[in-house]
Amino acid sequence: MFRLFGLALFCLVISNSCGVYSLTGASISPEVKTAEVAYFQNRASVVQPTLSRELTEKLKDKIQSQTSLKLVNESGDVKFVGEIIPSGYIITPAAITSENIAAKNRLTITVQVKFTNSKESQYDFDTSFSRFEDFDSNISIESVESELIRKIGDQLVEDIFNRAFVNW
Numbered sequence: 001m002f003r004l005f006g007l008a009l010f011c012l013v014i015s016n017s018c019g020v021y022s023l024t025g026a027s028i029s030p031e032v033k034t035a036e037v038a039y040f041q042n043r044a045s046v047v048q049p050t051l052s053r054e055l056t057e058k059l060k061d062k063i064q065s066q067t068s069l070k071l072v073n074e075s076g077d078v079k080f081v082g083e084i085i086p087s088g089y090i091i092t093p094a095a096i097t098s099e100n101i102a103a104k105n106r107l108t109i110t111v112q113v114k115f116t117n118s119k120e121s122q123y124d125f126d127t128s129f130s131r132f133e134d135f136d137s138n139i140s141i142e143s144v145e146s147e148l149i150r151k152i153g154d155q156l157v158e159d160i161f162n163r164a165f166v167n168w
Helices: 002-018 051-066 141-166
Strands: 034-037 070-072 078-096 102-117 125-136
Touching: 034 051, 051 070, 051 078, 051 141, 078 125, 078 141, 102 141, 125 141
Parallel strands: 034 070, 034 078
Antiparallel strands: 078 102, 102 125
């Protein structure tokens, strides 16, 4: 019993001395209490109507589910400002057959994200994140687009979150 209590006390002291940790690996200073996520503007030459909203909401959901930060509309301790860049929504051939015909196509989404941390500015960044998913060329983009956007969006949000809070 004493060992278990000692171990619990040790873990409590360690976690309180270095910052706030979560089971996801996020390390956030106890001084950081709020997060602000600005609407991700879509500046891509091909505008997919739901993409901006989906990325913005996915990032908010990730912050709420993986941290104890409170989401605010302005003056957050940490702030995310992002946009889908002009060449940030593109479909290209990914695999070519021997007849020079695309067997697979690739949807690539690229976002530029500026992250500012008012409490620990050494973690600020302004970086682009890019992810892609391939799909069969005999399938129209319209029939798979929403699923591809969901998958790519999940990957992008994971990358953004990890860069901001896991410091990789």
